[in-house]
Amino acid sequence: MVDQQIRDLIKKEEERQQNLVHLIPSENFASDEVRMALGSCLTNKYAEGYPGRRYYQGNEFVDQIENLAIERGKKVLGVEHLNVQPYSGSPANSAVQMALLEQGDKICGLKLSAGGHLTHGHPKITFSGKFFESVQYDVEEDGRIDYDKLEELILAEKPKMIMAGTTAYPYILDFKRFGEIADKVGAWLVADISHIAGLVVGGVHPSPNEYVHIVTSTTHKSLRGPRGAVIGVTKKGLEKDPELAKKIDKAVFPGLQGGPHENQIAALAVAFGECDTQEFKDYAAQIVKNAKALAESLRKNGLKVFGTENHLMVVEVGFEKGKDAAVKLEENGIVVNANTIPHDTASPFRPSGIRIGTPAMTTRGWKEKEFEELGNKIAGIIKSI
Numbered sequence: 001m002v003d004q005q006i007r008d009l010i011k012k013e014e015e016r017q018q019n020l021v022h023l024i025p026s027e028n029f030a031s032d033e034v035r036m037a038l039g040s041c042l043t044n045k046y047a048e049g050y051p052g053r054r055y056y057q058g059n060e061f062v063d064q065i066e067n068l069a070i071e072r073g074k075k076v077l078g079v080e081h082l083n084v085q086p087y088s089g090s091p092a093n094s095a096v097q098m099a100l101l102e103q104g105d106k107i108c109g110l111k112l113s114a115g116g117h118l119t120h121g122h123p124k125i126t127f128s129g130k131f132f133e134s135v136q137y138d139v140e141e142d143g144r145i146d147y148d149k150l151e152e153l154i155l156a157e158k159p160k161m162i163m164a165g166t167t168a169y170p171y172i173l174d175f176k177r178f179g180e181i182a183d184k185v186g187a188w189l190v191a192d193i194s195h196i197a198g199l200v201v202g203g204v205h206p207s208p209n210e211y212v213h214i215v216t217s218t219t220h221k222s223l224r225g226p227r228g229a230v231i232g233v234t235k236k237g238l239e240k241d242p243e244l245a246k247k248i249d250k251a252v253f254p255g256l257q258g259g260p261h262e263n264q265i266a267a268l269a270v271a272f273g274e275c276d277t278q279e280f281k282d283y284a285a286q287i288v289k290n291a292k293a294l295a296e297s298l299r300k301n302g303l304k305v306f307g308t309e310n311h312l313m314v315v316e317v318g319f320e321k322g323k324d325a326a327v328k329l330e331e332n333g334i335v336v337n338a339n340t341i342p343h344d345t346a347s348p349f350r351p352s353g354i355r356i357g358t359p360a361m362t363t364r365g366w367k368e369k370e371f372e373e374l375g376n377k378i379a380g381i382i383k384s385i
């Protein structure tokens with residue numbers, strides 16, 4: 001049966017993706033090879049368990065695929081152990097927390113409004129904020145983390161786990177300093193590199209591996225793979241607890257998840273292969289160059305821009321005008337998302353900024369010149385609201 005209704009809507013979405021300028025920093029365009037694996041017969045198969053230890057028959061080829069994803073991923077991410085089964089970033093972080101924390105333990109992460117993530121202890125309404133006692137750190141007026149203040153907070157609160165990771169932070173993260181601070185109180189340190197994974201793999205953002213125990217990441221942002229996530233265990237993590245890899249695996253399955261999505265895991269194996277090339281390193285470097293060119297162009301046009309040292313920036317557009325700016329930009333073929341600015345007093349539903357990233361259009365081949373011109377266009381539209 002041909003489902004014309006869905007086909008038509010997919011076609012329209014394909015045209016939307018092709019025709020607009022995409023600047024949401026967490027989105028990207030996966031390769032045809034990645035998408036082929038995602039749409040393959042692997043979606044038909046159950047494979048609860050891990051390679052060589054499945055609860056279902058018929059996993060001869062699935063095991064080989066998952067082992068390839070693990071080996072390729074360990075190589076490009078530089079970790080000792082890798083679980084490739086998390087369905088996405090939120091389940092990955094929840095699995096880490098479930099593996100290492102008891103209900104009521106203290107967790108510390110960056111505030112959502114400062115560029116953190118829901119799963120980093122956002123209070124009251126999330127798993128990490130409901131089941132654990134949450135302490136949150138903030139950024140300064142300039143949008144940067146003050147590591148001395150963070151150290152004071154950690155020494156006073158002594159959390160059992162610290163989440164070092166962001167979704168709207170336009171600066172390099174000082175993982176060395178995070179590590180020194182976490183070690184002072186014996187806390188687990190988790191680097192959530194979801195946004196910057198492609199930059200880390202490409203060598204244009206420092207790797208956290210030497211300083212943290214665990215690395216989590218989604219696989220569909222700057223890494224340019226399928227939607228999904230991984231959990232890596234570092235040498236430092238295994239030194240702290242030789243059982244850490246086993247604990248993580250048990251928390252993913254059977255702790256939180258059932259059957260892994262092997263089509264997603266095959267696509268991830270493809271993406272890790274694509275990352276292990278000079279072409280990908282060049283791509284990662286170009287993402288950062290493009291972000292700098294865009295930020296510079298917006299500044300020349302008089303806008304206040306936070307950043308950038310990575311793939312994204314936050315732009316102040318006026319009190320409560322973030323949503324209006326995002327809508328107006330979309331009407332002009334430019335897709336961004338409304339975002340809070342540091343210490344925003346506006347409501348999160350009507351924040352005062354927008355978040356802009358360069359990974360997707362860099363995949364499309366854009367260079368500094370295109371981003372400079374785009375900056376002029378964006379600034380003109382923002383000024384008109």
Ligand code: DSN
Binds near residue numbers: 089
């Ligand atoms: N929703 C993702 C982002 O846009 O940054 C984070 O999970």
